[in-house]
Amino acid sequence: MNQLDKAREKINAIDVQMRELFEQRMKAVEEVAEYKLKNNMKIFDPDREAEVIEKNSIKMQNEKLKPYYREYIQAVMDISKSYQESIVNCDTYGYQGVLGAFSHIATQRLFPHGKMKNYAAFEGAVKGVLNHEIAKAVLPFENSYTGEVGEILDLLFKYDVVIQSIYDLKINQNLLGLKGATLCDIKQVYSKDQAINQCQDFLKNFDYELIPYANTALAAKFVSESQDKSKAAIASIETAELYGLEVLAENINTSKDNTTRFVVVGNELPEDGNHLSIVFTVHHESGQLAKIMQIVAKYGFNMENIKSRSLKDASWQYYFYMEIEGHYRDEKMQSMLEECRNSSSNFKVIGVYNH
């Protein structure tokens, strides 16, 4: 046995002990997390961390190793915090937007007993999933009327989060006013421009001034706070309840099947589902995309959807998104995915879900 082998043998034995100790430490960390959860305490305790580092590094025999040890124990504590986040936030769900927005409504319907956390931007919600601030994020993926929400796909391509399920929310717009107001009292109508467009047939019958607002929920909040009976908002029924408004006219959108598809995004791919989504790039050469499609066809899978989106860091180059019908764990599916992976770049399975 040469010197390298001998040293590695020692490392192997130490790693066994460290692994066992790591498990024991994390078990104790679990108890800390449960205590903090019950007592509404913050996970990060800087004084305690400073104490842990100080108390241990002072006893180090090898002076040279002290800075490395500090780095090491800090990393251990960072891992411990991330684990505690996952315990404390296991029933917290994130969405983008304000209370009463359709994303909020979808999250509430999906997780009626969960805690909610809202983010100003989609990217914030995705990062919240990655760092275990929230268990999952509910993000709008596509609207039957206005089309795809491309930004979400870009985030799924960029970050290592995955679609775990999908949820279709019927979007019903309503005219909301102050209690006691009637359709004849209304002079101005506030809402998001798309919502106003969706209700043109109804609005044609009136001479209302139509005023675009940042989003439907904020428009409702504004009308409620204005205390002005001549103002109304176009928004959901849930928003009326939230801001104490009355429904003056119900379900006023022209298209009666206006639906938004939401994706529930988390950190791990589910065990199985009857659909999956992949993303990839191919070389800028003739037939490269066709090759991937032929692989899917050769294995007999049904490709339900294909989209291309521009790559943010390479002008006029694109990545592709594909939805395929089939079970992720099937052997045939695994072989097909392996072949696709070998014939493309940046290949990722970004979702496994039921449809």
Ligand SMILES: C=C(O[C@@H]1C=C(C(=O)O)C=C[C@H]1O)C(=O)O
């Ligand atoms: C485990 C705790 O939570 C965090 C993690 C620490 C650790 O892993 O040692 C120390 C302090 C906290 O920032 C704790 O408060 O004791």
